[in-house]
Amino acid sequence: MPVQMTLTALPGMPLVKPGDDLAGLILEGLKRSALDLRDGDVIVVAQKVVSKAEGRWVDLKTVQPSSAAIELAAQTSKDPRLVQVILSESRQVVRTRAALIIVLHRLGFVCANAGVDHSNVGGPNGDGGEWVLTLPEDPDRSAAELRRRLEQASGARLGILIIDSHGRAWRLGTAGVAIGVSGFPALLDLRGRPDLFGYILQVTQVGLADEIAAAASALMGQADEGRPVIHVRGLPYALREGSVSELIRPPEEDLFR
Amino acid sequence: MPVQMTLTALPGMPLVKPGDDLAGLILEGLKRSALDLRDGDVIVVAQKVVSKAEGRWVDLKTVQPSSAAIELAAQTSKDPRLVQVILSESRQVVRTRAALIIVLHRLGFVCANAGVDHSNVGGPNGDGGEWVLTLPEDPDRSAAELRRRLEQASGARLGILIIDSHGRAWRLGTAGVAIGVSGFPALLDLRGRPDLFGYILQVTQVGLADEIAAAASALMGQADEGRPVIHVRGLPYALREGSVSELIRPPEEDLFR
DSSP states (O other), X not given: OOXXXXXXXXXXXXXXXXXXXXXXXXXXXXXXXXXXXXXXXXXXXXXXXXXXXXXXXXXXXXXXXXXXXXXXXXXXXXXXHHHHHHHHTEEEEEEEETTXXXXXXXXSOEEEGGGOBOTTOOOTTSSOSSEEEOOOSOHHHHHHHXXXXXXXXXXXXXXXXXXXXXXOSSBSXXXXXXXXXXXXXSSEEOTTOBOTTSOBOSSOEEOHHHHHHHHHHHHHOSSXXXXXXXXXXXXXXXXXXXXXXXXXXXXXXXXXX | OOOXXXXXXXXXXXXXXXXXXXXXXXXXXXXXXXXXXXXXXXXXXXXXXXXXXXXXXXXXXXXXXXXXXXXXXXXXXXXXXXXXXXXXXXXXXXXXXXXXXXXXXXXXOEEEGGGOBOTTOOOTTSSOSSEEEOOOSXXXXXXXXHXXXXXXXXXXXXXXXXXXXXXXXXXXXXXEEEEEEESSOSSEEOTTOBOTTSOBOSSOEXXXXXXXXXXXXXXXXXXXXXXXXXXXXXXXXXXXXXXXXXXXXXXXXXXXX
């Protein structure tokens, strides 16, 4: 058997509204694609549709910016109410530059604008307006709940990733990263495994969830909300329990904060 | 047609020695896998085998460390000769910590230990010893040469990526990134493309070469040198001319150096 991995975008996924049954929509999408779920398959879901199903909308008209938000908004040429939402989702501001606020998100990772999304979201009723979308409250929990439903429906042992696109410190362009994980080896620890020549490998923690997130993200595209769910078959590693927290560098080891 | 991308590791790739014809070895691997090359296919090659074919070995026994290398070696508990090789491959040291030297590589990107590899390399004759392997002299050129050969043999329009595994500033675990590109849209610029709701997307430069590098890297594994070449079919974007330099953040825009 060749080592082969196939990623398939579920066709015809509808726009997602608050309260929608995302697991049900994914099962319908699988049916349309004539894909089944087998042991070892991975389902990768865009953060945006998870947040929408969970109703993680904020109406900027209801937001009262703090004085800190007003100050930071002036520095970054942003809407003070949007900055207030960003600060509410963050533990700490790491860096700022025109139009960019890099924060330590309440979920533990460093990202731009706290993952708060203004473009391509359309509001809870799809009519646009002054709505922004925040990340799921607990993406690991969202992934676990999706997994429970999809495993129940299929009888298969699955991995679930919820992903977003993040900028990188030294490289241009975003890349998909995992923000929620269930049943998947987020960090693959190969330390101490001897290589072909008997050396002990030194740096061999692989961010596997992020590598698969990046692969799926390439298939999802950005502007097109029509491909928010990717089915992955052929992951060349065994599934296990896992959490996105495996991927978060402890602050005391972080040289770039 | 479903949007689907399939990655296949070429089976039975041999250990690569200086002067080996890497394009020829890839064509043989394709034959073994019963895969052909079609317009739009992408071939992803591990940096390690490109460096080996190009003889980018350094014998530490021949290296005279400078006083700067000796000092940095003491700070990082490394072999001063290895540190000398790292410095020779770098423009600037960005950060150091025990066992870790993060540099601005002469090729323009920021990475650990200048990509100099000691584990799993075995020396030019496969007998181990005090050899280290440096990155290809000009990975874009290496990719272009591979592309020329593979396009000539197949008549197909191909994309080529040469990839390595890099650590990330804020996340644990390595992820595959492109260090050499030919015929592939390294940075996908979707800025100004309206989204589903007519907003103009703001942050929509996608590091597509890195996303595909990450996908291929997940299939290559780390310790196993047996899967250094990945065939990708179904990239949902058109190929074009491209260079890894598209992915390098200009120093003046870098907030984390």
